[in-house]
Amino acid sequence: MTTSTTAARKAFVPVRRSGNLLFVSGQLPLAGGELVATGIVGATVTVDQAREAAEACANNCLAVVEAELGSLENVDFVVKLNGYVASASDFTAQAAVMDAASDVVLARLGDAGEHARLAIGVASLPLGAAVEVEMIVAVKAG
Template identity: 55%
Template sequence: MSDTPESRLAALGIELPTPAAPVANYVATVRTGSLVVVSGQLPLKDGKLLATGKLGAAVSLDVGTEAAKYCLINVLAQLRAEIGDLSKVKRVVRLGGFISCAPEFTAHAGVMNGASDLAVAVFGDAGRHARSTVGVPSLPLDAPVEVEGLFEVV
């Protein structure tokens, strides 16, 4: 088996889902030149939210980290639908994470590592990226995490 992003996903036991359709007036991806922006994705697993609620309240750090991983899985599904093959990714440029949390919650970075660690596992050094992680009072459907991405592609 060749060493590709798709083979790395398979080795991790991850199968990318059918991309979710946008639920409002936006598109899932925008490509301009060699850049692809993927709109924020929720932690859907088998078509349902992995968890609901806020970090530092109903949602544990472990569940939040797993939710961030699933958000990135859904980002990658959208990206693959746009470019056809994840081997076309030259670089994960940036990930943005939104963490729905209680006011006293401060472990945002640890939660977002669920997405960042997967990006590096799938793309190697090309998966190392700039990142912002922001705590917010709520997210769509009461999701605990949402992740967006910016990718350089060939």
């Protein structure tokens, strides 16, 4: 049963702030309104295609941060990236896929982009996406 109160409420938001931390919801590899890669890495998606998808996810995470803060200059540092790779059962190169997302963050934020990271394989992701990335960011005081 849906009430008017629950119907008006969003299931989730793109970013949530708690103190000086921003928690960015998982971002899919969307570019120009289309998914960069769909399918299972190691089966229907190559590592190179998955890396391109991870780059798009990282850029989308940073776009959410920039929209929230007004500028990436307000980022103190990236705490952590969590990466989910839709993987064939014998695929074990999730870290190589997520290296592409890490590279984007480091290139765009410099030293502030250094982060802890999780890279795991999953059976499937929303909309059939090959990769999803979420991010935790510390915001500069002031």
